Amino acid sequence: MALDAPIQEPGVHCLHNKKPKRRTPTLLGTVLTGAFLVGGAAFGQEAVTPEPALEVNAARAELGKRLFYDFRLSGDTSLSCGSCHQPDKAFTDGLALSAAYTGAAHFRNTPTLANVGFRDAWMHDGRLGTNLNDTAREMITETYLMNMDMRIMQERLKQDRKYIEMFQAAGMSEPSNGGARNALMDFMKTIQSRNAPYDTGQMSAAAQRGQTIFEGKGRCTACHIGARFTDDKPHNIGVPDNPDIWSDPERHSAFVTYAKFFGVPNYMNLREDLGAYIRTHRDETRRSFLTPTLRELKWTAPYMHNGMFQTLEEVVDFYDAGGGDDPLKDARIQPLGLVSSEKSDLVAFLEALSGDSFDIDAYVWREDDYDYALIEDWRNVSN
Numbered sequence: 001m002a003l004d005a006p007i008q009e010p011g012v013h014c015l016h017n018k019k020p021k022r023r024t025p026t027l028l029g030t031v032l033t034g035a036f037l038v039g040g041a042a043f044g045q046e047a048v049t050p051e052p053a054l055e056v057n058a059a060r061a062e063l064g065k066r067l068f069y070d071f072r073l074s075g076d077t078s079l080s081c082g083s084c085h086q087p088d089k090a091f092t093d094g095l096a097l098s099a100a101y102t103g104a105a106h107f108r109n110t111p112t113l114a115n116v117g118f119r120d121a122w123m124h125d126g127r128l129g130t131n132l133n134d135t136a137r138e139m140i141t142e143t144y145l146m147n148m149d150m151r152i153m154q155e156r157l158k159q160d161r162k163y164i165e166m167f168q169a170a171g172m173s174e175p176s177n178g179g180a181r182n183a184l185m186d187f188m189k190t191i192q193s194r195n196a197p198y199d200t201g202q203m204s205a206a207a208q209r210g211q212t213i214f215e216g217k218g219r220c221t222a223c224h225i226g227a228r229f230t231d232d233k234p235h236n237i238g239v240p241d242n243p244d245i246w247s248d249p250e251r252h253s254a255f256v257t258y259a260k261f262f263g264v265p266n267y268m269n270l271r272e273d274l275g276a277y278i279r280t281h282r283d284e285t286r287r288s289f290l291t292p293t294l295r296e297l298k299w300t301a302p303y304m305h306n307g308m309f310q311t312l313e314e315v316v317d318f319y320d321a322g323g324g325d326d327p328l329k330d331a332r333i334q335p336l337g338l339v340s341s342e343k344s345d346l347v348a349f350l351e352a353l354s355g356d357s358f359d360i361d362a363y364v365w366r367e368d369d370y371d372y373a374l375i376e377d378w379r380n381v382s383n
């Protein structure tokens with residue numbers, strides 16, 4: 001059943017719409033195609049996406065949802081995507097620096113997956129820019145993440161009858177690793193913000209004053225623009241380095257693995273995260289990181305690529321002081337001279353960009369059906 005595309009125009013939801021018009025209540029940012037509707041909030045309530053809708057195959061997204069919470073996607077079955085991207089935290093994990101594969105620890109903060117299908121580039125350094133299938137591949141195969149050999153993954157999936165059925169329902173003849181990545185991609189496209197006070201026209205007076213500061217005196221819209229509040233580009237704002245990356249051998253070794261892979265000179269002696277530099281190798285991009293979305297901040301602390309700030313108050317104080325100390329800092333980051341009421345208004349505005357929890361059936365595989373009966377006499381059974 002093919003459904004009509006949203007009626008929205010790109011850019012309808014601009015920052016100056018203090019009280020955006022209520023839009024058609026269904027399928028705003030997602031065009032679903034395929035055998036059946038997944039059902040649930042992403043499809044039944046207001047999603048906020050000004051960009052052209054994302055095309056999603058419903059049966060593939062449903063398969064992706066099951067895969068997302070399946071621990072068999074990591075080499076030693078210790079992690080699922082949902083271990084780090086937790087639905088009750090807008091698909092983050094509450095840690096400054098993420099966990100990682102057994103024996104490793106990560107050197108980055110887990111980003112939210114809210115509206116992730118609309119990004120132009122992914123990862124804090126923007127090193128992936130093609131599509132979400134690539135991000136799934138990176139997460140699954142990277143040694144310090146899920147450390148999974150995709151040929152083994154494919155064989156694991158083939159042992160599970162439910163997957164065999166779900167791949168068929170999604171138009172694929174049998175479980176394959178390419179199909180699994182496409183399914184994860186479609187599931188991630190369904191993860192869209194809903195019902196933030198900013199969108200429903202229910203912002204408090206403080207939040208409305210905060211919006212004026214955000215767009216005016218705060219100069220925040222230089223980088224945080226559009227309905228997702230990001231230009232998807234890297235900037236250096238001088239966030240201080242997180243010393244845990246260098247003092248914890250498990251984190252440091254993960255970082256070295258990454259820096260070596262990207263051909264960063266002198267990577268063994270490096271004691272800073274170079275951000276976008278790893279892919280551009282241009283000096284002026286050192287320590288620049290992609291502008292994150294400002295949606296769902298209520299759920300996603302701590303903040304920044306390395307989790308250096310615990311609260312939005314700390315973030316606002318950081319900007320008020322003119323950002324961090326870095327010779328390559330973006331010239332638009334200047335001291336703001338905000339008084340304390342202006343700071344709390346700005347925080348109120350940032351909070352008003354958070355919507356409903358993602359911990360609902362539409363985004364969580366609730367059935368505990370990952371176990372399956374062993375096949376007796378398996379040598380004589382065909383698959």
Ligand code: HEC
Pocket residue numbers: 068073079080081082083084085098099100101106108109110111112113116119121122123124125132135136139140145146184188
């Ligand atoms: C061990 C924790 C962990 C697991 C497991 C994990 N992720 Fe991630 N994910 C991260 C971290 C950390 C980053 C940021 C990495 C970076 O910037 O280098 C990230 C980044 C991403 C991004 C890019 C988001 C953006 O806005 O740039 C996507 C998409 C993503 N993960 C999807 C997945 C999927 C799908 C899975 C399962 C196949 C998965 N992740 C498993 C920790 C994890």
Ligand code: HEC
Pocket residue numbers: 124214218219220221222223224234235236237239289290291292293294297300302303304305306312315316319330332333346350
């Ligand atoms: C020059 C571009 C630029 C400007 C101007 C700017 N930001 Fe940012 N913002 C960024 C970048 C880049 C990051 C991520 C930095 C990092 O991860 O190290 C960021 C991160 C943030 C975060 C953390 C989000 C998260 O999920 O970790 C918040 C909150 C934020 N900015 C709010 C603001 C506010 C409020 C203003 C105005 C006072 C502002 N920004 C001005 C580029 C900018």
